[in-house]
Amino acid sequence: MPTSLLRVATAGSVDDGKSTLVGRLLYDSKSVLADQLAAVEEASRRRHGAGAADLALLTDGLRAEREQGITIDVAYRYFATGKRRFILADTPGHVQYTRNMVTGASTAELLILLVDARKGIVTQTRRHAAVAALLRVPHVVLAVNKMDLVGYDEATFAAIAADFATLAEDVGLSEIAAVTAIPVSAADGDNVATPADTMPWYGGPTILELLETVASGDDLVGSPMRLPVQYVIRSGRHRAYAGQLAGGVLRVGERVTVLPECRSTTVAAIDLLGTSVPMAWAPQSVSVRLADDVEVGRGDLIAPAHTAPEPVSEVRATVCQLDDRPLRVGEKVELRHGTRSVPAVVQDVEPSPELGDLSCAPGADRLAVNEIGRVLLRTAQPVVLDTYATSRQTGSCLLVDPDGGATLAAGIVTH
Structure with missing residues (x-):
């Protein structure tokens, strides 16, 4: 087989x-x-x-x-x-x-x-x-x-x-x-x-x-370690944080930072399919217990303490407009990245000259359906992202209508 x-x-x-x-x-x-x-x-x-x-x-x-x-x-x-x-x-x-x-x-x-x-x-x-x-x-x-x-x-x-x-x-x-x-x-x-x-x-x-x-599979293990927290598991006095590793290798005893609040702690235990293991790697789904009682919730990101990315409130991305309604400057959207969703505003729409007829016209303030262009987003809360060139998993995002829930655009983070 x-x-x-x-x-x-x-x-x-x-x-x-x-x-x-x-x-x-x-x-x-x-x-x-x-x-x-x-x-x-x-x-x-x-x-x-x-x-x-x-x-x-x-x-x-x-x-x-x-x-x-x-x-x-x-x-x-x-x-x-x-x-x-x-x-x-x-x-x-x-x-x-x-x-x-x-x-x-x-x-x-x-x-x-x-x-x-x-x-x-x-x-x-x-x-x-x-x-x-x-x-x-x-x-x-x-x-x-x-x-x-x-x-x-x-x-x-x-x-x-x-x-x-x-x-x-x-x-x-x-x-x-x-x-x-x-x-x-x-x-x-x-x-x-x-x-x-x-x-x-x-x-x-x-x-x-x-x-x-042909070689298959992205080099997830070679990517930076990232664990987006999907679910908090409470068992008695202990808490575990479940999610799928989006990149890298996670080890017991490793010093990590919980983002975007930048709280540092140590990995105390890793469970894989109900079994305690010394290490896990992407794309395995795991639950993790931490040594310190730090506040962690769905949407947080666990990353290595020495190479943790910085939370940002401005995101530049190249997006493809999926919805029939144009994406306009000033529009309020919901930025979905991994397990995190935050309100955001489209600050700017820019042409993508290197894409020729894929880009919107110079000076445009909107993206029509099927058009591809660069956008600048300002988020209401800090977010933690990688560039798409670093990781296809943690460098991609969606823009969603905060009212109706329709997917407006799919994007790749450039900065």
């Missing part, structure tokens, strides 16, 4: 074949039940007549998606091979669903970015590459799809791979991610799960082979 887990997301422009590629991966890895395949074959016959099954229908689950032939929402699929388990997010390609792509890619360890071999790099390719750089996705597969429609031409593939290498440098992706270019035909399965006889000039891995062998 495979134990390693890899989180994958797909991205690309409209009609580049994302859903077909995902369907092919599910089909070739034998992750499709017989009744599912029968339903897809029947739907394919109704839509296209006789011929091979339209594997895109395995992921396009919404009625509107099947009627329009596009992906609208993020479709999560779970499958496994003999070597690894996968959680795959098939994200939309339309520009108006950029927020959905951001959602699907936010937890991805590998992004499959599709490009139509006939069209090459397009605006949406640039957009999704920039988002991957922002979210610091560590691995990117450039899948040059529909190679069968360009005669399996090696020069076409090489030109697109070279163009994308330039793009990756422009948006800073090459500094963050390992990029692998693979020529594929998702409809026929060429270089998806099995090597293609049609492209003997390509000697690299198939997409599935790369998915099975």
Whole structure:
């Protein structure tokens, strides 16, 4: 039974074949039940007549998606091979669903970015590459799809791979991610799960082979130790503080600081699944007892005393506006970070020149839905954050409507 887990997301422009590629991966890895395949074959016959099954229908689950032939929402699929388990997010390609792509890619360890071999790099390719750089996705597969429609031409593939290498440098992706270019035909399965006889000039891995062998998991243990307190457990005279380690290693006897009140103490005991242990590491869920009777509550953060971050009341973040209502300067929001929620006010909205058409217009005082820009927040209470470059776990946040509870924007902390 495979134990390693890899989180994958797909991205690309409209009609580049994302859903077909995902369907092919599910089909070739034998992750499709017989009744599912029968339903897809029947739907394919109704839509296209006789011929091979339209594997895109395995992921396009919404009625509107099947009627329009596009992906609208993020479709999560779970499958496994003999070597690894996968959680795959098939994200939309339309520009108006950029927020959905951001959602699907936010937890991805590998992004499959599709490009139509006939069209090459397009605006949406640039957009999704920039988002991957922002979210610091560590691995990117450039899948040059529909190679069968360009005669399996090696020069076409090489030109697109070279163009994308330039793009990756422009948006800073090459500094963050390992990029692998693979020529594929998702409809026929060429270089998806099995090597293609049609492209003997390509000697690299198939997409599935790369998915099975690429390093998985963020380096949580190598990150700074952070324990956001989720729950206070009272047992007689003792109190324990439960939460999931967001980074690093926690040891009994270690000197720690409880933030944002900056109270220092020592770790007296660590319990893991009801068993006392000398140490624990991310992403384990633990309960901790402290040597001193300090005040600790939900939303507090336990960090090493010698490297504890400073509480701040001003936060700069790059955010993607998710709600249809624009995010405006002066708007009151709720900043949610880890297990802590604090009231905040949007002090400023700035363009992001390095993102080109992803940013709001210079001088704008608002962010419309799907736009990405930088914001300055002032919080009513001190908060403790890391930059996203330091930790994807403790460097991300949400902006929430304090009245209705709707999620307004997703952000990454830059300062």
